[in-house]
Amino acid sequence: MSPTDIEDPSAQGLILVLGATGKTGRRIAANLKAKGRPIREGSRSAYPSFDWNNEANWDNCLTGVESVYINYAPDLAIPGAADSIRAFVERAGQHGVRRLVLLSGRGEDEAQACERIVQDSGIDWTVVRASWFNQNFSEGAFTEMVQAGQIRLPAVDTPEPWVDADDIADVVVAALTERGHDSEIYEVTGPRLLTLAQIASEIATASGREVTYVPVLHDRFVSEIAASGAPKDVVWLLDYLFASVLDGRNAYLADGVQRALGRPPKDFSEYAQEGAKTGVWRAVA
Numbered sequence: 451m452s453p454t455d456i457e458d459p460s461a462q463g464l465i466l467v468l469g470a471t472g473k474t475g476r477r478i479a480a481n482l483k484a485k486g487r488p489i490r491e492g493s494r495s496a497y498p499s500f501d502w503n504n505e506a507n508w509d510n511c512l513t514g515v516e517s518v519y520i521n522y523a524p525d526l527a528i529p530g531a532a533d534s535i536r537a538f539v540e541r542a543g544q545h546g547v548r549r550l551v552l553l554s555g556r557g558e559d560e561a562q563a564c565e566r567i568v569q570d571s572g573i574d575w576t577v578v579r580a581s582w583f584n585q586n587f588s589e590g591a592f593t594e595m596v597q598a599g600q601i602r603l604p605a606v607d608t609p610e611p612w613v614d615a616d617d618i619a620d621v622v623v624a625a626l627t628e629r630g631h632d633s634e635i636y637e638v639t640g641p642r643l644l645t646l647a648q649i650a651s652e653i654a655t656a657s658g659r660e661v662t663y664v665p666v667l668h669d670r671f672v673s674e675i676a677a678s679g680a681p682k683d684v685v686w687l688l689d690y691l692f693a694s695v696l697d698g699r700n701a702y703l704a705d706g707v708q709r710a711l712g713r714p715p716k717d718f719s720e721y722a723q724e725g726a727k728t729g730v731w732r733a734v735a
Contacts, residue, residue: 458629463516468492473585477619517549526561535564539571551625554579557699576625577635584721585615588730597734601650604692605665611639614716621710636706656722657731
């Protein structure tokens with residue numbers, strides 16, 4: 451099968467990538483540019499700028515747009531997210547947007563409520579429902595913990611199927627540019643279930659450093675995250691996720707990457723080896 455058999459000729463229009471400077475958004479933007487697709491980067495630093503808290507500028511961002519990657523930061527579980535998604539989707543419909551791809555979260559009732567808003571919009575849609583990102587340890591809230599040699603997170607021994615942001619980006623790009631992805635919910639995970647202790651061991655092996663998982667009481671973890679200077683919404687989110695979502699509800703593998711891309715997802719060990727080569731986990735003096 452040739453690329454022209456897969457690519458959707460109706461998806462050649464302008465693509466708005468929300469969260470274009472984030473973990474998934476910047477990968478998606480880069481991949482689309484490499485394919486020669488016209489994009490508009492949706493971020494506060496772009497022009498026109500996009501901010502979920504500034505509806506007045508949404509029209510400028512949506513003008514002339516054919517498809518949108520919707521990434522609500524920091525997470526669809528945040529109070530008020532559903533209202534923002536509903537308002538944005540309605541505005542997208544008014545602008546004649548023809549395709550929506552939503553990044554959602556596994557096991558989050560609030561995220562699933564946002565999925566239904568997109569599904570009921572009358573616009574072609576795809577949902578990419580993701581588990582925890584590998585990149586949380588190299589581009590996110592847990593990076594400094596790894597650098598310090600201690601992953602200090604709540605005492606949880608439930609395994610999770612951590613997924614790589616590269617895989618998420620590839621699935622989203624496929625949904626935005628190829629035939630056959632409309633009305634699909636792609637639940638994307640990595641190929642293995644891993645506990646936090648196993649995560650620490652994988653990073654230690656790849657980096658050649660001593661990295662251990664140090665379980666802490668939940669309230670102490672929240673206090674430490676707040677004291678680190680993390681934004682209040684991130685503190686709230688981590689409190690919520692560790693208190694509820696990591697209860698075993700997501701302790702199973704899903705086949706979203708395989709169904710969307712026809713290949714297996716990246717293993718955490720490969721991610722760890724790639725991360726170690728960048729030097730991101732060198733000890734900070």
